[in-house]
Amino acid sequence: MHLCVVATPSVAGWGPVSAGTNHTLAVKTDGTLWAWGYNNDSQLGLGDTSNRNIPVQVGSASNWAMVSAGWNHSVAIKADGTLWAWGGNTAGQLGLGDTTSRNIPVQVGTANNWAVVHTGDAYTIALKTDGTLWAWGWNYYGQLGLGDSTARYSPVQVGLGSNWSEIFGGKEFVLALKTDGTMWSWGRNPYGQLGLGEWGSKDVPTQVGVASDWESVTAGGNHALAIKTDGTLWAWGYNLAGQLGLGDATTRNSPAKIGAETSWALVSAGENHTLAKKDDGTVWAWGDNVYGCLGLGDDTDRNSPTQVGSGSSWAELSAGGSHTLGVKADGTLWVWGSNISGRLGLGDFVDRSVPVLRNILPKLGWTGESNYTSDGINPAAGRPGGTFVFRVKYADSDNDDPAAGYPRVYIKKNGTNISGSPFSMALISSVTYTAGAVYSYSQVLSSTGTDYTYSFEAEDSYNALSTGTPVVVMSGPSVTNSAPVLAWTGETNYTGDGINPNTGDPATNFVFRLKYTDSDTDGPAAGYPKLYIKKGGVDISGSPFTMSYVSGEPASGAIYSYTKTLSATGSDYTYYFEAQDAYAANATGTPLTPVAGPIVSNHAPVLAWTGEANYAVDGLNPASGDRNATYVFRVKYSDADNQAPAAGYPKVYIKQGGSDISGSPFAMSYVSGANNTGAIYTYSRTLTPGAYTYAFSAQDSDLVDATGVPSGEAAGPEVSNQLPALAWTAETNYASDGVYPRSGNSADSFVFRVKYSDADNDAPVAGYPRVRIKKSGSEIPGSPFALGYVSGANNTGAVYSISKTLAAGDYSYLFEAADLYSGEASGGPLSEKTGPLVIGTSAAPPAAEVKVYHGVFKPGENEKTSVAFNLPAAAVVTVKVYDSSGRKVRDLYSGSSASGLNAMQWDGRNDGGQRVSSGVYTIKVEGGGINQTRRVVVVR
Numbered sequence: 001m002h003l004c005v006v007a008t009p010s011v012a013g014w015g016p017v018s019a020g021t022n023h024t025l026a027v028k029t030d031g032t033l034w035a036w037g038y039n040n041d042s043q044l045g046l047g048d049t050s051n052r053n054i055p056v057q058v059g060s061a062s063n064w065a066m067v068s069a070g071w072n073h074s075v076a077i078k079a080d081g082t083l084w085a086w087g088g089n090t091a092g093q094l095g096l097g098d099t100t101s102r103n104i105p106v107q108v109g110t111a112n113n114w115a116v117v118h119t120g121d122a123y124t125i126a127l128k129t130d131g132t133l134w135a136w137g138w139n140y141y142g143q144l145g146l147g148d149s150t151a152r153y154s155p156v157q158v159g160l161g162s163n164w165s166e167i168f169g170g171k172e173f174v175l176a177l178k179t180d181g182t183m184w185s186w187g188r189n190p191y192g193q194l195g196l197g198e199w200g201s202k203d204v205p206t207q208v209g210v211a212s213d214w215e216s217v218t219a220g221g222n223h224a225l226a227i228k229t230d231g232t233l234w235a236w237g238y239n240l241a242g243q244l245g246l247g248d249a250t251t252r253n254s255p256a257k258i259g260a261e262t263s264w265a266l267v268s269a270g271e272n273h274t275l276a277k278k279d280d281g282t283v284w285a286w287g288d289n290v291y292g293c294l295g296l297g298d299d300t301d302r303n304s305p306t307q308v309g310s311g312s313s314w315a316e317l318s319a320g321g322s323h324t325l326g327v328k329a330d331g332t333l334w335v336w337g338s339n340i341s342g343r344l345g346l347g348d349f350v351d352r353s354v355p356v357l358r359n360i361l362p363k364l365g366w367t368g369e370s371n372y373t374s375d376g377i378n379p380a381a382g383r384p385g386g387t388f389v390f391r392v393k394y395a396d397s398d399n400d401d402p403a404a405g406y407p408r409v410y411i412k413k414n415g416t417n418i419s420g421s422p423f424s425m426a427l428i429s430s431v432t433y434t435a436g437a438v439y440s441y442s443q444v445l446s447s448t449g450t451d452y453t454y455s456f457e458a459e460d461s462y463n464a465l466s467t468g469t470p471v472v473v474m475s476g477p478s479v480t481n482s483a484p485v486l487a488w489t490g491e492t493n494y495t496g497d498g499i500n501p502n503t504g505d506p507a508t509n510f511v512f513r514l515k516y517t518d519s520d521t522d523g524p525a526a527g528y529p530k531l532y533i534k535k536g537g538v539d540i541s542g543s544p545f546t547m548s549y550v551s552g553e554p555a556s557g558a559i560y561s562y563t564k565t566l567s568a569t570g571s572d573y574t575y576y577f578e579a580q581d582a583y584a585a586n587a588t589g590t591p592l593t594p595v596a597g598p599i600v601s602n603h604a605p606v607l608a609w610t611g612e613a614n615y616a617v618d619g620l621n622p623a624s625g626d627r628n629a630t631y632v633f634r635v636k637y638s639d640a641d642n643q644a645p646a647a648g649y650p651k652v653y654i655k656q657g658g659s660d661i662s663g664s665p666f667a668m669s670y671v672s673g674a675n676n677t678g679a680i681y682t683y684s685r686t687l688t689p690g691a692y693t694y695a696f697s698a699q700d701s702d703l704v705d706a707t708g709v710p711s712g713e714a715a716g717p718e719v720s721n722q723l724p725a726l727a728w729t730a731e732t733n734y735a736s737d738g739v740y741p742r743s744g745n746s747a748d749s750f751v752f753r754v755k756y757s758d759a760d761n762d763a764p765v766a767g768y769p770r771v772r773i774k775k776s777g778s779e780i781p782g783s784p785f786a787l788g789y790v791s792g793a794n795n796t797g798a799v800y801s802i803s804k805t806l807a808a809g810d811y812s813y814l815f816e817a818a819d820l821y822s823g824e825a826s827g828g829p830l831s832e833k834t835g836p837l838v839i840g841t842s843a844a845p846p847a848a849e850v851k852v853y854h855g856v857f858k859p860g861e862n863e864k865t866s867v868a869f870n871l872p873a874a875a876v877v878t879v880k881v882y883d884s885s886g887r888k889v890r891d892l893y894s895g896s897s898a899s900g901l902n903a904m905q906w907d908g909r910n911d912g913g914q915r916v917s918s919g920v921y922t923i924k925v926e927g928g929g930i931n932q933t934r935r936v937v938v939v940r
Contacts, residue, residue, distance in 0.1 A: 013400065013461070014333040019320025020069025020119070021271070024343050025076070026055065029331060031062035032399070033076065033105075037343030041072040042103030043087030049103070053342025053349060054360045054397045057434065059105065069320070070119025070169075075126075076105065081112040083126065091122040092153030093137030099153065109155065120169030126155065131162040133176065141172045142203025143187035149203065159205065170219030170269075175226070176205065181212040183226060191222045192253025193237030199253060209255065220269030220319070225276075226255065231262035233276065241272045242303025243287030249303060258305065270319030275326075276305065281312040283326065291322050292353025293337030299353065309355065326355060332462065333358040347397075362396040362460045364407065364468035367438045376409075376456060376470055381478040383520070384446050384583035388477050392425065392456045392470050395436040400460035407439045407458035407466070412473075414451045422457065448481040448583050484518040484581045486529065486589035489559050498591055499575065503599040506567045506641040506702075510598050513561045514547065514577050514591055518554040522581040529579040529587075531562045534594070536572045544578065567643060569602030569702045603640040605700045607650065607708035610636045610680050619652075619710055620694060624718035627760055627821075631717050632684045635668070635696045635710050642676035643700040650681045650698040650706070655713075656690050665697065689721035689821045724758040724819045726769065726827035729799050738771075738829055739813060743837035743868065743903025745844055746808050750836050753801045754787065754815045754829050761795035762819035769800045769817040769825070774832070775809045777862060784816065808840035810854075810864055810905060837866050837903035844901050845870045850925045852934040859908025859915050865936045867892075867923050868903040875928030881906060882922045889916055897928065908938050915940075 017026040023037030023044060034055040035044035042049055045058045063079040073087035073094060084105040085094035092099050095108045117126040123137030123144060134155040135144035142149055145158040166177040173187030173194060184205040185194040192199055195208045217226040223237030223244060234255040235244035242249055245258045266277040273287035273294060284305035285294035292299050295308040316327040323337035323344060334355040335344040342349055347360050369391065371378035376392050390409045394402055408422040425439035445452070455473045458466035493500035494513050504510060512531050516524055530544035547560035566573065574594040579587035612634065614621035619635050633652045637645055651665035668681035695713040698706035731753065733740035739752050752771045756764055770784040787800035814832040817825035845851035850869045857863035867879065877897040881890040889910040906923065908915055918940040924933045 013331050014327050016066050017316065017318050017325045017327055017333065018067045018069040019318040019323055019325045021071045021321035022341055022343055023069055024325065024345060025067040025069045025074055026333065027064045027067055031064055033058040033064040036345040038341035041088035041101055043072050043074050045074060045086040045105050047103050051341045054347045055345050068117055068119045071121045073119060075117045075119055075124055077114050077117055081114055083108040083114040083117060091138035091151050093122045093124050095124060095136040095155050097154045116167060118167055118169040121171045125167050125169050125174055127164055127167055131164050133158040133164040133167065141188035141201050143172050143174055145174060145186045145205050147204050166217060168217050168219045170224065171221045173219060175217040175219050175224055177214050177217060181214050183208040183214040183217060191238035191251050193222050193224050195224060195236045195255050197254040218267050218269040221271040223269060225267045225269055225274060227264050227267055231264050233258045233261065233264040233267060241288035241301050243272050243274050245274060245286040245305050247304045266317060268317045268319040271321045273319060275317045275319045275324055277314050277317055281314050283308040283314045283317065291338035291351045293322050293324050295324060295336040295355050297354050357462060359462045359464045360397040361464045362394060362458055362466040364456050364458055364466045364470040365393045365395065367391050367393045375474055377454060377476050380476050381480065384448050384479055384481050385444060387442050387444050389440060389442045390454060391438060391440045393436040393438050394433065394458050396433040396460050399432055399434045400462065401433060403459040403461055403463055407456055409441050410455050410457065411443060412453045413447060413449055445479050446583060448479045448585060450478045452477055452479065481583045481585045482519045483585045484516055484579055484587040486577055486579055486587045486591040487515045489513045489515045497595055498577065499597055502597050505601050506569060506643060507565065509563050509565055511561060511563045512575060513559060515557045515559055516554060516579055517557045518581050521555045522583065523554050525580040525582055525584060529560050529577055531575060531577055533564065533573065533575045535568060535570060566600045567701060569600045571599045573598055573600065602702050602704050604704045605637060605639040605698055605706040607696050607698055607706045607710040608636045609710065610634050618714055619696060620716050623716045626720045626722065627689050630684050630686055632682060633694060634680060634682045636678045636680055637698055638678045639675045639700050643702065644675055646699040646701055646703055650696055652683050653695045655693045687719045689719045692717055721821045721823045722759040723823040724756060724817055724825040726815050726817050726825045726829040727755045728829065729753050729755045737833050738815060739835050742835045744901060745839050746806065749803045749805055751801060751803045752813060753799060755797045755799055756817050757797045758794045758819050762821065763794055765818045765820055765822065769815055771802060772814050774812045806838045808838050810866060811836055811838065834905060837905055839868055839903060847872050848929050850930060850932040850934055852923065852936055856937040856939060858939045860940060864905040864907050866903055866905050867934065868901060869925050869930055870901050871897055871899050871928040873899045873928060877925065877927035879904060880924050882924065884920050
């Protein structure tokens with residue numbers, strides 16, 4: 001049951017392991033030997049009888065190759081083939097020739113060709129490299145195979161054979177394999193554990209059956225198991241707890257196959273439980289499960305193989321009295337089962353029912369060096385930019401090195417990690433990790449403060465997190481810095497403040513000076529000292545300003561200066577200074593408090609006439625013109641402070657009838673010149689007809705109003721308007737009047753047309769041109785009538801027209817017009833014109849007939865007589881008036897007349913324009929087949 005594993009060392013750390021009845025032995029890949037658990041008989045080899053619950057290195061040798069832990073003694077072979085033993089020796093089981101116990105490893109003889117060794121209950125068996133078999137110790141049941149029951153105190157060869165290949169010692173019996181694949185057994189046999197098919201003990205090796213294909217064997221308390229070369233697993237012996245894995249509790253005295261599996265690779269028998277591994281790396285367990293030694297998470301026995309967990313990376317197994325060890329392919333050691341006396345090596349005494357990684361947490365501690373006895377930093381206080389050294393001791397009972405990047409130190413300021421934290425520490429000592437290795441890290445801390453803290457952290461190579469005081473957050477270090485001080489320089493003009501001069505104008509250079517002192521000799525931080533200049537409580541543009549070094553040293557006082565012109569005037573300036581040292585410590589001192597000043601006065605700008613041609617005594621050219629002219633306004637702006645005008649200035653105000661025209665005032669444009677000697681500004685525009693006034697205004701950049709003559713209102717310009725004209729259209733029928741037809745009946749449409757012309761190309765005002773139509777001297781209802789646009793342009797002549805039907809009667813008409821600026825039109829059409837003559841449709845003369853209307857009339861009262869004739873076709877017609885003596889007094893009409901009704905009027909005047917005397921007159925119409933006369937009476 002005390003399996004000794006000989007394994008290829010793994011990179012993770014653990015190699016051969018052996019679980020004894022109450023203690024554990026293990027070899028690490030570095031060849032060191034470790035022990036833990038029960039130690040009443042010094043079986044741990046540590047020089048005492050104290051139990052251990054964590055692995056403790058046995059001596060300092062690093063060439064151990066294999067181990068075997070028994071009931072109360074231990075044996076091991078070194079890489080040089082020597083054999084060593086220690087622990088209980090009441091039956092001579094140490095092979096040292098006596099019965100005296102040993103508390104440290106002692107070499108057995110001088111032979112150096114030992115190959116394999118196993119422990120039983122107070123006895124030992126071993127193989128040499130020459131294939132011979134040797135035994136010593138307790139022999140009550142013949143378990144030494146020497147043919148008797150006499151104990152031996154030193155190694156004795158068993159028989160003469162030299163073809164032994166494998167051995168395993170149970171509690172009081174032994175199993176062995178020869179190189180020919182046969183299996184042999186001897187010793188006690190009350191439960192058939194020898195596998196011989198009987199129950200009697202044997203004191204010499206006896207072959208088990210006839211099979212010759214056995215590959216490996218293991219022996220437990222009173223049961224045994226073996227694997228054949230075909231991968232099948234066989235069991236026999238005591239089976240009360242199902243430790244044979246055959247599905248029952250029946251004891252067997254000959255090998256019985258466990259199931260049909262052919263992939264078994266390794267088997268280990270404990271006191272009353274069994275562990276086995278398959279080719280796929282899975283682990284299976286069965287038998288007594290006291291203390292959870294099967295690793296199945298409970299304490300229930302199993303009588304058939306049950307998989308332990310789901311892992312498939314198991315490499316080696318060792319089943320002990322009631323605890324179990326397993327090594328995975330990565331070299332990690334896992335333990336489970338009973339932890340009485342600390343045999344699991346977990347640092348406690350708690351049983352485990354599932355595999356647990358065997359690892360003792362690393363521990364951090366103070367190094368104990370000078371300045372590091374009660375903390376991990378030196379110095380505990382310092383200046384910004386100082387180097388602070390953090391040190392800690394890392395200890396690991398397993399001698400596990402720290403994981404990559406560990407130990408590390410966390411450095412925090414105000415609870416927050418500084419940049420880069422945590423920091424990996426460097427090893428500075430070469431002692432073993434069991435004794436404690438010192439690590440160090442140095443850090444420059446530039447920021448001041450008493451709010452720094454630090455703590456350490458570590459993990460071993462199995463990622464177990466460290467314990468110990470250094471993992472607790474510690475205060476420190478304290479990084480302190482003396483604040484710099486600002487003061488007045490004490491120079492002339494700077495004894496009580498930091499400016500000179502205290503008053504001036506926008507062209508003045510105001511020089512600000514300051515003394516910076518730092519008892520730590522720290523210079524100011526970049527960009528400091530700074531000067532804040534405010535106006536009306538608000539920083540001026542560019543404020544704060546970085547000051548320039550002048551002279552001196554920080555320790556005794558360095559002077560800094562800044563020169564500034566202030567273009568804006570006012571008495572509401574203030575200034576103050578600010579500084580930080582290289583470690584951002586804010587300066588103290590009087591200059592940090594705002595000081596009034598300087599006072600910046602301002603000369604009001606002046607406006608004047610430019611003095612250019614046409615601008616010597618005013619700011620306008622031309623002074624008069626028509627509406628198409630461009631009127632140019634110019635003014636000169638001067639400022640003794642050389643201040644530019646405020647945005648939008650100078651401005652020109654243009655008024656008509658005392659009110660600003662639309663858009664006024666107008667911002668003027670820069671033309672030439674300098675502000676301090678006179679800059680000319682201009683503004684140009686056209687204006688509608690009328691009388692205007694203008695004035696200029698300006699402000700400088702401080703909004704101070706300009707003075708000067710141009711600020712007063714001046715007359716001009718006078719903008720004239722060309723009046724429109726009305727004329728006959730000169731179209732057919734409209735060459736000398738504005739209506740056609742000139743006569744007709746009341747069903748006809750009479751079309752009035754006129755031509756409107758305007759040299760300014762002004763359109764007529766709304767409702768114009770219009771025609772006034774009168775009947776018998778009085779305007780008809782609706783008159784005047786607005787004419788509608790027909791064609792043409794205003795500047796060359798636009799024709800307007802309206803069509804009207806009129807009731808019977810004598811009519812007259814005249815036209816009127818005005819342009820957009822109310823300029824009244826002139827021209828012939830404005831004079832009243834006779835026509836048309838409208839005859840009722842029932843009173844019209846028949847064809848080729850002449851008819852007179854209003855045959856008696858009074859010209860003195862503006863009455864007229866009308867004559868109408870009805871032409872069958874167009875013809876040349878003459879209409880003449882004769883007095884009673886036959887003398888012609890008036891050629892009333894001579895010309896072409898259209899077919900149909902034609903009419904005209906006689907106003908009682910002769911061809912000379914004089915009124916005729918009272919009497920009877922004859923009107924003769926001749927032409928177009930008509931030759932008729934009609935009489936009328938003129939009454940004076």
